[in-house]
Amino acid sequence: MKKIILDQIRAKPDAFLTYDQYISLALYHPDKGYYMREQSKIGREGDFYTTPAMAPVFGEFLGKWLCRTLKEAGLPPVLAELGGGSGQMAANVLKGFKKEDPLYSDRLIYRIVEGSAYHQAAIRHAVGDDSRVQLYHSVTDLPSCEGIIFSNEFFDAHPVKVAVRDGQEWLEAGVSDEAGELTEAARTIGDEKMKRMLREWSIPLHMNRVEIPLQMIESYETAVHKLTRGYMLTIDYGMERDEQFSPLRKNGTLRAYRNHRLLDSVLDFPGEADITFNVPFDLLRSQGETLGLEEAFWGGQAEFLIKGEILNELAHQADFDPFSPESRRNRQIRQLIMGESISDYFRVLLQSKGIKKP
Structure with missing residues (x-):
């Protein structure tokens, strides 16, 4: 992969790749990209953990919550998951959805966006021959729908541009070739969208470096336009503006x-290697408002789970066998909602479109 990137740099007249171009190659090159390679990426044998992998009860609870939310809003049983990954989330959501309402579940249409052929095969393996599941390569390919479009750790996998401060001026950081090694360089910003975001974002003066997530915003806007009526549920590793632009993160989060x-x-x-960044939720919130969405929930993952009544999922055990399925399930739930858990790092944004308030 390194040679492919160096060849790309050397083919450029200015011998310079912007960071979004570099990340696109490193993560999504058809043969050598990280997410496209045929190898495990999640769990002990991979490079990172996800909530669905660590706590299957999370996906099952989410399936029940999605089912209830669709029914309460009078929506058809249509779900679209952005970023299917290994298929663990889909399998557990389908399980929870069926437990909540078996008859409603029979009518369910479950669409999954996943661009990796390797992960599409993993999804098929995880969900079996379930005819309700439909796979799509990109958000653009999704049909318009009434229902819920949801994601878990989808937006943080988008390539980003990087701006670096040079005195009072912002430059665009990128990647160049120095004696056969990848090295960072900077140049004048030429992208008008990048310039506009830097102007409008009101970035504090102490920030030396910041990610400009133009592709993330584009994917988000496309998803919103696909939704004719329903909800957008976004769960991701991210922060509020004050946290994102804390002096502790003055050099960015990439x-x-x-x-x-x-x-x-x-x-x-x-x-x-997996490349990621903190999702700037303030952009998704403000852009959602601009596109006509109403905010139904914004907060931490633990707060969302408790408000969604995940505590009702606790099993009331007659025995105290720590190795029983009930005990393991209860531990997963407690780990999701108690302090110093994986939920501490995730935020949840729920936005509605065309839903009348009771």
Whole structure:
């Protein structure tokens, strides 16, 4: 993958790849990209953990919540999951949805956006021959629908541009070739959308470096336009504006993980490491409002789960066998809602479109 990237740099007249171009190659190159490769990426054998992988009860609860929310709003049973990954989420959501209402579940249409052929095969393996499941390569391919479009750790996997401060001026950081090694360089910003976001975002003066998620915003807007009536549910690793632009993060949040270790640079091990950033939820919230969405919930994942009555999922045990399925399930629920859990790092944004308030 490194050679492919170097060849791309050398083919450019200015010998410069913007960070979104670099990340697109490192993550999504058809043969060598990280997400396209045929290898496990989630769990102990991979490079990172996800909530659905660590706590299957999360997906099952979400399936029940999605079912109730669709019915309460008088919506047809249509779901669209952005970023299907290994299919663990889909399998557990389908299980929970059926438990909540078997007859309604029989009519369910479950659409999944997943661009990796490897992950599409994993999804098919996870859900079996379930005819309710439909796979799509991109958000653009999704049919318009009434229902719920939801995602878990989808937007943080989008390539981003990177702006670096040079005195009073912002430059665009990118990747160049220095004696056969990938190195960072900076140049004058030429992208008008990037310039506009920097102007309108009111970035504090102490920030030296910031990610500009133009592709994330484009995907989000496309998804919103696909939704004719219903809800957008976004669950992701991200922060409020004050946290995002804290002096602690003055050098940005773009980072790479390999074998569960934070790498020194996102330029290390391209194609072999996950590259991610903190989702700036203030952009999704403001853009949603501009596009006519109403905010129904905004907060931490634990708060969302408790408000959604996940505590009702606790099993009331007659025995205290710590290895019983009931005990394991209860531990998963407690880990999701108690302090210093994976939920501490995730935020939940629920937005509605065309839903009349009771």
